Amino acid sequence: MSKAYFNYAGKRLLQAIVVILLSYVFTFVVVSILPGDPITNVLNNPQNGFTPDEIKEIIAAQGLDKPIPVQLWNAFSGFVTGDLGLSMRTNRPVATLIGEVLPSTLVLASAGLAVALLLAAIIAYGTQFLPRRYGQGLLRGFPSLFLSVPNFVIGLVLIHLFGFQLGVFRVIEPDSFWATLFAAIALGIPISAQIAEVLIANLDHESGQDYAAVARGRGLGQMRLFVMHLLKPSSLPVITVVALTIGELLGGSLITETVFGRNGLGSLVQRSVSTQDLPVLQAVVSLAAVVFVVVNLIADLTYPLLDPRVKLLGTQQRRPTTADDSSLPISKAVTP
Amino acid sequence: MNDCSFHSLLSRRRLLSATSALAFAALVATANATPALAEDGAQDGGDVVFLIDSLGDTWIPNNIAISSFQGHIWGHVTDKLLYVDADGKVSPWIAERWEQNDNATEFTLHLKSGVTFSDGSPLDAAAVVANLDIWYGGRKSEGINPIGLFPKTYDHAEAVDATTVKVFFKKPTLGFIPTLGYHGSILISPKTIASPASAQADLSKTSGSGPYVVESWKEGDYVKLAKRKDYNWGPAAVGQTGPAHLDTITYKLVSEPSLRVAAVQSGQADVAYNASPQELESLKSEGLTVATPRYLGFVNGWAINTKLAPYDDVKVRQALQASINRQEIIDTVYTPDWKLATSFIQSNVPGATDQSALLAYNPEKAEKLLDEAGWKKGMGGVRVKDGKPLSLTLNSNPYLATSKSIDELIAQQLGKIGWKVDIRAYDVVTYGQKVKYGGAGVPAYEVTRSFIDAGTVASILTNANNGENWFALDESDKTLNDLRDKIAGAGTIEARKPLLDELQRYVLDQGYFIPRTQIVQRIYVQSPKLKGEVYNGVAYASYYTATKSE
Numbered sequence: 007m008s009k010a011y012f013n014y015a016g017k018r019l020l021q022a023i024v025v026i027l028l029s030y031v032f033t034f035v036v037v038s039i040l041p042g043d044p045i046t047n048v049l050n051n052p053q054n055g056f057t058p059d060e061i062k063e064i065i066a067a068q069g070l071d072k073p074i075p076v077q078l079w080n081a082f083s084g085f086v087t088g089d090l091g092l093s094m095r096t097n098r099p100v101a102t103l104i105g106e107v108l109p110s111t112l113v114l115a116s117a118g119l120a121v122a123l124l125l126a127a128i129i130a131y132g133t134q135f136l137p138r139r140y141g142q143g144l145l146r147g148f149p150s151l152f153l154s155v156p157n158f159v160i161g162l163v164l165i166h167l168f169g170f171q172l173g174v175f176r177v178i179e180p181d182s183f184w185a186t187l188f189a190a191i192a193l194g195i196p197i198s199a200q201i202a203e204v205l206i207a208n209l210d211h212e213s214g215q216d217y218a219a220v221a222r223g224r225g226l227g228q229m230r231l232f233v234m235h236l237l238k239p240s241s242l243p244v245i246t247v248v249a250l251t252i253g254e255l256l257g258g259s260l261i262t263e264t265v266f267g268r269n270g271l272g273s274l275v276q277r278s279v280s281t282q283d284l285p286v287l288q289a290v291v292s293l294a295a296v297v298f299v300v301v302n303l304i305a306d307l308t309y310p311l312l313d314p315r316v317k318l319l320g321t322q323q324r325r326p327t328t329a330d331d332s333s334l335p336i337s338k339a340v341t342p
Numbered sequence: 343m344n345d346c347s348f349h350s351l352l353s354r355r356r357l358l359s360a361t362s363a364l365a366f367a368a369l370v371a372t373a374n375a376t377p378a379l380a381e382d383g384a385q386d387g388g389d390v391v392f393l394i395d396s397l398g399d400t401w402i403p404n405n406i407a408i409s410s411f412q413g414h415i416w417g418h419v420t421d422k423l424l425y426v427d428a429d430g431k432v433s434p435w436i437a438e439r440w441e442q443n444d445n446a447t448e449f450t451l452h453l454k455s456g457v458t459f460s461d462g463s464p465l466d467a468a469a470v471v472a473n474l475d476i477w478y479g480g481r482k483s484e485g486i487n488p489i490g491l492f493p494k495t496y497d498h499a500e501a502v503d504a505t506t507v508k509v510f511f512k513k514p515t516l517g518f519i520p521t522l523g524y525h526g527s528i529l530i531s532p533k534t535i536a537s538p539a540s541a542q543a544d545l546s547k548t549s550g551s552g553p554y555v556v557e558s559w560k561e562g563d564y565v566k567l568a569k570r571k572d573y574n575w576g577p578a579a580v581g582q583t584g585p586a587h588l589d590t591i592t593y594k595l596v597s598e599p600s601l602r603v604a605a606v607q608s609g610q611a612d613v614a615y616n617a618s619p620q621e622l623e624s625l626k627s628e629g630l631t632v633a634t635p636r637y638l639g640f641v642n643g644w645a646i647n648t649k650l651a652p653y654d655d656v657k658v659r660q661a662l663q664a665s666i667n668r669q670e671i672i673d674t675v676y677t678p679d680w681k682l683a684t685s686f687i688q689s690n691v692p693g694a695t696d697q698s699a700l701l702a703y704n705p706e707k708a709e710k711l712l713d714e715a716g717w718k719k720g721m722g723g724v725r726v727k728d729g730k731p732l733s734l735t736l737n738s739n740p741y742l743a744t745s746k747s748i749d750e751l752i753a754q755q756l757g758k759i760g761w762k763v764d765i766r767a768y769d770v771v772t773y774g775q776k777v778k779y780g781g782a783g784v785p786a787y788e789v790t791r792s793f794i795d796a797g798t799v800a801s802i803l804t805n806a807n808n809g810e811n812w813f814a815l816d817e818s819d820k821t822l823n824d825l826r827d828k829i830a831g832a833g834t835i836e837a838r839k840p841l842l843d844e845l846q847r848y849v850l851d852q853g854y855f856i857p858r859t860q861i862v863q864r865i866y867v868q869s870p871k872l873k874g875e876v877y878n879g880v881a882y883a884s885y886y887t888a889t890k891s892e
Contacts, residue, residue, distance in 0.1 A: 042771040044399065049487075050774055056490045057808045063482040095399045096561060097485055097543035106560060165601065170608040177605050178391055178594050267596040269563035277562055281399065282771060 011310060018306055022299040029295040030085060030288065031078065037284050038074045044095040044281040045070060068094065081288060095283040103274060104289060110181060111270035114189055114262065115255045119248070121194030126201035126244075133206050134213060134236070135228045146206065152199035157258055161192035161265035180268040189266040193258050197251050204247045208240035242309075249305040253298055388890035389590045390872060391611040393602040397565060397595055401545040403530050404480055405487045413525040413882045414615075415565050415593060420530065420550030423451060423470070425577035426523030426794055426879035430638050430692040435577040436465060436529060436551070437522070445833050446514040453505040457575045459531035461549035467501030472532045474499045474509060485539040489526045491798070493518055494808070514831055516838065520795035525880050551575070553586040553886045564594045580876045580887050587874075587889045606630065606867055612890070613883070614867040619676050619744060622865070631868040634679040635877035636860055638691045639792035640799075641683040642742065643857035645812035647780045647787070652732065657715040659853025661708040662734075665759045666752060668701065671859055675747045683857035685846045692835075693796035695843040700850040701857060708759050717760065725760035733762045737777045739788040740770045748858060780814030787812070790861055792880050796842055800829040803849070813854040821848060 045068055049061045056064075065071050069080065084091055090100035129148050136142040168174040168188055175184035212218060213236055221231050260272030271290065278286040398412040399405075403420075423437040437451040457465040478496040480488035497510040511518065521527060531549035534542060541547050545559045553576060554567035569586050576583040594611070596602045602614035603621065607628065617625065622632050652658045672680050681689065685697045717725035717732050725732040734756065738746040746767055753763035768776060779787045789812075793799070804819075804826055805811035817823060825845045832838035849855050864881045875888040 041775045047771060047774045048399075048405070056487070057494070060480075060482065060488065064485070064487060067483045067485055092540060097400050097402055097405070097539050098561065099540065103561060107562070162598075162600075166604070170604050170610075173608070176610045177596065177601055178393070178592075178611055264597055265601075267594070267598070267601065269560060269595070273562055273597075280770065 014310070015307055018303055022303050025299050026292060026295045030082065030292050033288055033291040034078050034081060034284070035074070037282060037287055038077065040282060042282055043070065044283050047281065081285065085288070085292065090289045091285040093278075093283055093286045095278065095281045095286070100285050100289045103286060104271070104293065107270050107274045110268055111256075111259055111263070111272065113181075113186060114193060114259050114268065114270060115252075117186060117190035118193035118197065118255055118259070118262075119251070121190045122198035122201055122251070123248075125194060125198035126205055129198070129202045130205040130209055131232055134209050134232065149199035149202045149206075152195050152202075155196070156261075157192050157196050158261050158265050160195055161189070161262055164188045164192055165266065177267055180266045185266060185268075189262050189268060192265070193255070193262045197254055197258065200251065201244060201247050204243055205240055208243060209236055212236045212240050245305055245308065249301050252301045253294075256294055256297070385889045385891065386587050388588050388892075389592065390588050390613065390885055390888070390890060392591060392593045392613040392615065392885075393596045393605055393611045394593050394615045395595070395597055395599065395602070397562065397593065400543050401548065402486055402539055402542045403528055403534075403548065404476060404489055404526075405485075413880060415545075415556075415567070416525065416528050416550070417552075417878070417882050417884050418554040418567055418591060418886065419548070419552045419556060420528035421457075421465075421552050421575065422524075422527055422529060423522040424519065425579045426520060426638070427579055428635060428638075428877050428879060428881070429690050430520070430794070430879055431579075432520055432523060433577065433579040435523075435579075436470075436575065440519065442519070446516045446518070447511045449509045449511075449518055450502075451507045451509065453507065454575055455505050457551055458572075459533075459549045459551045460555045460570060461531050461533055463531050463533055463549075464504075465529060465551050466504045467507045468504075469529070469532050470507045471499045471501050472535050473527075473529050474507075476535050477527060481539075486542065491521070491524065491526065491793070493521065514833060516832060516835070517795035517797040523879060524794045525878075525882065554591060557590065562595060564592055567591045567593075576886060580884070582887050586886045588885055591885055603867055606869055609869070612869045612872045615864070616743075617865050617867045619680075619865070622677050622679065622867075625867055629870055631866075631870055631872070632679070633866040633868065633875075633877065633883070634862040635864060635866075635881040635883075636681070636688055636690055636862055637792040637864070637881035638794055638879045639688055639861070640789050641686055641688055641857045642745075642748075642788070642790050642859055642861040643683065643686060643855055644786035645779055645789055646854055646856060647785050647814045648854065649780060649814040650782075650785050652715070652717070652727070653785050655715050656852060657711045658717070658732075659856075660851075661711040661715070661759070661853075662756075663700065663850070663853045663856055664702070664704040664708040664711070665756055665761070666856065666858070667703040667755050668857070668859060669703070670755070671748055671751060674751055675744050676859065676862075680862055681860040683860050686849060686855040686857050687796060687799065687846070688860050691796055693839060693842040695846055697846050697850050700847065705759060712760060719760050723757070723760060724762045731762045732760055733764065734785055735764045735766065735783060736786060737773065737784060737788065738765060738767045739790060740768060740773045742788075742790055742861075742863065745788060752858070779810055779812050786856065789855075790863060794879060797829060797832075797838065799842075800826040800845060803854075815854075819852075 046065060049056050049064060069077060081091065090104075092098065093100050093103055096103065129145055132145045133142060136145060165177060165188070168184070169177050175182055175188065177185070179185060180189070218231065218236065221235055256271070259270060260276060262268070263270045263272040264276065274286065275290050277283070278290070392414070394411060394414065396411045398410040401412065403416070421436050423435060425433045425435040427433070436454055436457060438454050439452050441450045442448065451470065453465070453467060453470065459465055459469075463469070474496070476486070477489045477492045480486045493511065493515045495511045495513045495515045497512050499507055499509040502508055509518070529551060534548050537547065545565065546556050548556070553570055553573040555570050557566045557568040559565040568590050569588065571585055573585045574583060596605065599617060602611070603617050603625065605611040606614045607630070626632050646653050646659055648654055668682055672678070672682065682698070683701060685694050687694045689696070712725055712732070717727045720726040736749045736753070738749050746765065749765045753765060756763050777784055777787065781787070801807060802810040803812050804822060805816050806823070806826065815822065825841060825848065829838055829841045829845065832841065866883055871891045873889055876884045876886070878884060
């Protein structure tokens with residue numbers, strides 16, 4: 007690895023840290039200027055009968071009477087030193103709350119991604135090699151179909167069919183193997199659409215190349231041609247799409263978790279947003295920023311390693327999104 | 343967990359085939375004949391799964407909001423000093439008997455002996471004093487709130503001996519005794535009370551003396567309760583004092599209402615909380631048990647802002663009272679399980695009187711009153727006075743799912759008389775922020791609120807003693823102030839009764855409060871296998887007495 011690569015990596019890392027810190031401050035300011043918070047909300051509800059003095063005392067105890075810059079500084083200095091504070095809603099440590107729900111979301115998101123990749127690969131393979139009369143053209147319509155059906159609809163259909171009608175899983179045990187699988191299918195279907203689109207476009211391009219024609223001419227089997235020769239060059243841009251999809255996996259998991267009754271990061275966010283539980287929101291948004299930034303950083307840092315022709319232009323470097331991107335010349339010299 | 347799904351697959355198939363259904367029926371019959379019976383003949387054992395739409399926010403016992411979902415769990419994990427049933431009748435529980443002085447400023451509670459918390463410490467007089475102190479004062483600087491509705495007149499309490507507690511108040515507080523049966527007044531172990539807020543927020547670290555203990559829980563997911571075998575101090579009013587029959591109760595959060603009901607229909611769960619009223623008739627015809635208990639409290643209705651024109655005019659308020667067809671609300675939005683309002687407090691509250699005559703639908707009377715008040719019908723049927731239309735802005739209550747449908751129906755009813763009605767819907771946070779009693783743009787604040795003792799009613803209608811000043815009257819209505827003071831100072835229930843009756847008639851006649859319907863805020867859809875549950879004064883289901891057949 008060259009000095010230029012380390013320079014590039016260093017710049018990208020610095021940029022990533024700045025993005026995370028800015029997202030922290032931004033979230034804090036946005037949520038702080040919104041009216042209400044879980045504490046004042048409970049206290050002001052006349053049903054609870056607190057006197058104005060009691061309300062003042064309780065709010066002061068939570069530090070909510072201090073100016074926003076002071077509150078931001080207190081929260082921020084805690085965050086930098088790894089102290090995520092207490093949830094205003096539950097009074098429990100934010101780190102504990104996130105630790106409880108994170109595994110469930112990680113399992114769902116990775117299973118969803120696996121389902122999405124598998125589906126995309128099957129569809130893409132079909133569009134290349136399925137005989138026309140068996141619906142090759144029809145398969146090309148699948149990604150748009152997948153994108154247009156909301157994932158909660160897919161989820162509800164799966165639950166009613168497999169959960170209630172066939173009894174394959176119980177809705178009250180959403181973390182069981184089968185329930186997780188069906189949740190992953192509901193989450194993976196819309197996400198597979200984008201991956202499939204890119205993969206199909208690249209396969210179309212690659213299979214038109216000379217080397218593919220040569221390979222076919224030498225009598226290479228379809229599966230072998232697909233796996234050994236076409237898949238690798240077509241997959242490079244897929245890495246970019248997958249990196250971008252991480253955000254969608256997190257967002258989609260919120261809906262999927264609600265529908266399937268899973269207690270994950272998504273449902274924690276939903277509860278925290280509806281009560282404006284700032285410390286939890288703060289931590290989750292920062293966590294999401296970290297995940298997003300790290301995934302993209304890995305993608306950015308991997309590219310130059312996988313393909314030496316990618317120029318190291320530091321922060322100006324853009325990753326190619328499709329194989330047709332003119333900045334990335336497509337190899338024509340691969341021999342079977 | 344996988345074998346459970348496998349099991350449910352099997353049992354589902356078994357149900358689907360007719361021959362196996364017979365075998366299933368035989369199984370039920372033999373299960374009932376097995377000798378695993380408790381003394382009173384009820385069957386022991388079984389697990390219950392209760393699907394709920396929220397488990398509320400914090401588990402710090404004092405910080406729970408009064409109408410919160412946690413009441414279900416606290417009701418099983420903790421006991422109270424007194425029991426209040428669905429009709430507001432107060433009976434002994436941990437306090438076996440009690441006395442008060444003539445002007446209701448001193449109370450003596452005599453406790454059952456031998457009661458223990460699940461951490462082993464005794465529930466004695468000292469433990470009760472520790473609870474009373476924290477209910478009144480909280481530890482605000484540590485984030486532990488007082489109970490908002492605990493009498494602010496509390497002075498102090500002392501343990502006379504191990505089973506006797508004396509409680510002192512600065513002013514007559516007739517409502518103290520019923521307050522002890524309120525779901526906020528739960529008895530917690532002194533060890534838990536002494537622990538910091540973050541420990542109290544962890545439900546598994548909280549010890550009560552109830553028939554169940556928390557076996558495990560996960561925030562926003564589930565709470566699993568297990569039976570306490572040595573429990574022997576249940577309230578006599580429910581007909582049982584020994585241990586519970588059911589082994590475990592699991593409260594599981596499922597936020598989709600249709601999934602909760604479908605899970606009970608398919609036998610995957612036993613109870614679905616908060617189904618939509620429109621579904622109830624068909625669920626009943628499927629053989630499911632539907633319960634719609636009413637709580638003790640105010641009916642669902644509006645507190646009118648008398649500072650805001652034109653509602654500063656008694657004739658306009660009286661016209662509003664007569665313009666609402668309450669029967670049509672029940673027929674259209676609800677089912678016959680809902681009852682007509684007969685006062686501004688629910689009819690099961692002790693002291694509630696029947697004021698139906700003041701709440702009759704009478705459009706002719708309404709039109710006449712509005713004509714007299716100078717509101718003449720103009721363009722498009724809207725009444726106008728001094729160039730201004732007769733308008734009413736309704737802020738639909740986000741806590742009550744049916745609120746907006748009722749608002750829409752009432753808008754039609756009022757439209758016929760000549761009102762121009764605007765309906766606004768906010769989310770919970772914005773609603774809490776913008777909509778207040780007597781708020782600048784709030785002519786009618788929608789009330790849904792439970793309470794145990796009708797004596798608290800008078801104190802919130804005006805602004806005296808931090809009152810909530812529901813009708814923005816401040817101290818301007820002499821009659822109301824007079825009734826309020828007499829009710830607050832009453833030493834006995836009997837002396838208070840006629841005063842409460844007069845208060846109800848006066849408030850409704852003045853059009854200060856416009857009732858809509860009696861409120862059912864908790865709807866239970868339950869498997870017919872589960873029987874014998876009890877609903878208390880705040881309409882929470884207790885499965886302490888319940889049994890489940892296989």
